[in-house]
Amino acid sequence: MPELPEVETVRRQLEREVVGRKIKTVEVSGTRTVRRQPKKQFIARLTDAKITGVRRQxxxxxxxxxxxxxxxxxxxxSGQLRKAAAKDEKAKHTHVIVTFTQGGQLRFIDxxxxxEWFVTNPETIDEDAPEIGALGFDPLDEPISWRAFAQVLMARDTKLKTFLMDQTVMAGIGNIYSDEILHEAGLMYDRSTRSLTTMEIRRLYRSVVEILHDAVKHGGSTLDDEQFVDLAGKTGDYAQFHQVYARDRQPCRRCRGTVTKARFSQRSTYYCPDCQM
DNA sequence: CGATCTACCTGATGGC
DNA sequence: TGCCATCAGGTAGATC
Incomplete structure (x- = not known):
């Protein structure tokens, strides 16, 4: 469900809610959520530890x-993190419950x-979770110059949507935001990275930063299924600003075109055939 | 290196 | 009503 803006929304709330708290107990149900290490080890390493910070990669x-x-x-x-009280009823599909010594809980519903949840440390992370080290730059936290972006882009030979969603290039963009970014940039999802002019590259990068920033400002996107909610169970507002995602057959908000739905790499893709080239 | 497909799951929705 | 197919924000791994 969530992409960078949704995860960042939750991160900001976690910073306020769980930093400084000490973990009293951890309950894990099922075998899927904690799957890359023994559940027992996972629980032992969390129990009695204090949370000192919350980052996003x-x-x-x-x-x-x-x-x-x-x-x-x-x-x-479909994962959700929710703040809860010990007495609150346990929602269906609750797989992790972290209880703090000062009271209060953090729950994971999925x-x-x-x-997935796992615990590692800086010495073993490359072995435990090589995908973390392979992540590309974070367009919100570590924006790069458009020239550096151009270098990264030209080093790849692939289609624009694939490029945007490649977590090893830039980390955080998924199916919704890649469509919104491409529309903002006026570029077709299946254009080759190699076909872009300097102007188009600048426009693409500006759209990446702008769209993600705006989406964070509005607390992320909650779609009609209401799957994304924040720590408090609140929905994000950004879907109302979507220009193309899930707006097929509706008028483009920028030109006289009609938003069209296509299939690209087995994912739904929304675009305006009139203002994206 | 890149493209394509499969698998991992539950639940909502739409057609018949 | 029920039954079946399809689709959903992500990613890893296999294969070509």
Missing amino acids: GKYLALNLDTGDIVYVHLRM PRTFG
């Missing part, structure tokens, strides 16, 4: 512990069970 959340360990959380398609 692309779509991953990283909770720093005072033990030197780092807890990584990836929401994948119907499709693609989401």
